[in-house]
Amino acid sequence: MRVCPICGKKYDSYPALSRKDNCTKICPDCGTREAVEVYTLYSQEGDITFIMEDKKNITSVVGFYFGEPDEEATRIFRGKLTAEFE
Ligand SMILES: [Zn+2]
Structure with a gap:
């Protein structure tokens, strides 16, 4: 073991x-x-950061949050396709 x-x-x-x-x-x-490569894509239009994952030839969106790319937020929202905000 x-x-x-x-x-x-x-x-x-x-x-x-x-x-x-x-x-x-x-x-x-x-x-x-x-x-797995994880990176963020920021959309200025919607003020949204998308969390992306690259697995060999597959790219998927694994989460998003409002605002500019932020390491902490990327960690929290990774794998969550819903974001809560007030
Ligand atoms: Zn392990």
Whole structure:
């Protein structure tokens, strides 16, 4: 059994190498997660930032929020296709 240093999960399948330092062994799930490119697209017209994910040849919108790109907001709204605001 190995323990993944990122998510703390125990796994016994073949480990993936972290792309951050190329030597840390992580679980396959985290390996897949690291392989995904996340970036933001800001639309000035609507004052909306879209969170995009690039997986090999697939680009998908995985969330959005109002306002300009913000690291914290990207983390919070990633994977959520609804945004609440007052
Ligand atoms: Zn993991």
